[in-house]
Amino acid sequence: MxxxxxxxxxxxxxxxxxxxxxxxxxxxxxxxxxxxxxxxxxxxxxxxxxxxxxxxxxxxxxxxxxxxxxxxxxxxxxxxxxxxxxxxxxxxxxxxxDVSPGTLSPDSVNLESECSGIPLAAPVIAISRYFINPLKRGDFQSTLATNKHHLLEFTKASSIGGGWRLDPEKTEDVETNMKDEFVLFSGWGAIENHLKFAETESFKEFGKIKGYLEGAEIKHARRPSNVAAV
Structure with a gap:
């Protein structure tokens, strides 16, 4: 695959x-x-x-x-x-x-798409790593599917995408080992726009996914200057 x-x-x-x-x-x-x-x-x-x-x-x-x-x-x-x-x-x-690498194109921006692909065309890409108890995986996935349109509508100029991690990190902590991981990518014009989303009513709906999280790590990234894709 x-x-x-x-x-x-x-x-x-x-x-x-x-x-x-x-x-x-x-x-x-x-x-x-x-x-x-x-x-x-x-x-x-x-x-x-x-x-x-x-x-x-x-x-x-x-x-x-x-x-x-x-x-x-x-x-x-x-x-x-x-x-x-x-x-x-x-x-x-x-x-x-489990994201198809065929979607790895900075030109593939589709506001109506499902969570697949990575918005590489965006000036800033939020990389959100969500850690989930396997018993709540289905609830998380359905809640994300139901509410992701709130995020899509706010980003406007870009798209979102993501997928499940296929090879969970092995640690000595048995409880940590039991967590699944979903990585969500969202495109933004600037970090400030992402932060503003957290202040909206729409975020309250999208934020329902937090009820199924054991933890999260959210970072932002951008394409380096003078470095094209290879």
Whole structure:
């Protein structure tokens, strides 16, 4: 099953990808994701986290989780790439979502669409990680489906999309291990617009999903300057 990869990297010098200090590692990284895109036959996008620009999201596609983890990850090409980057860049986390990578296009904006795809054309993308008790997964999903139009109507110029994480993070905490994760992407003209949504009556309706959450992490990202998709 085709899947979307979402990974978070961190520059060890705490600078952004656009920083002059990271010019050399940026070139190596862009070369590496070009190799990944060629191998996977899906485009790869980079997004800088707004809250802390030293963090960088990678969004890409794979024919399956196994293709990525069992073929690409151990391949000599990938190992050489990571060897070149390891002194400057570290992987914070990596996951796969049941989002069709065929929707990974900055031009695919559809206000009437279901939750599929990622609004890469938006100036700012909110990345909301929702952690859910598996017993409440169905209730969360139906509540989101019923109320997502409130979010869509407010964003106006962009779209929303998202999917379930296919490979839950393994930890020593059994209770944490039992949580499912849904990642919701929403496009915004500016972070301020997202914050304003939280002050509206519509948010109260959309916010009904909070009744099924065990936790959440919400960050914002944008495409780095002078970095196109590969």
């Amino acid at each position: 085709p899947v979307t990869e979402l990974a978070l990297f961190h520059f060890k010098n705490n600078k952004s990808i656009d920083s002059p200090e990271n010019e050399a590692v940026k070139a190596k990284l862009l070369s590496g994701i070009k190799d990944q895109a060629s191998y996977a036959s899906y485009p790869v996008y980079l997004l800088t986290q707004v809250e802390d620009p030293s963090y960088l999201y990678l969004v890409g596609g794979w024919e399956s989780v196994e293709t990525h983890m069992e073929k690409w990850i151990p391949s000599k090409t990938n190992q050489d790439i990571m060897l070149q980057l390891q002194d400057n860049l570290e992987v914070a986390w990596l996951q796969h979502l």
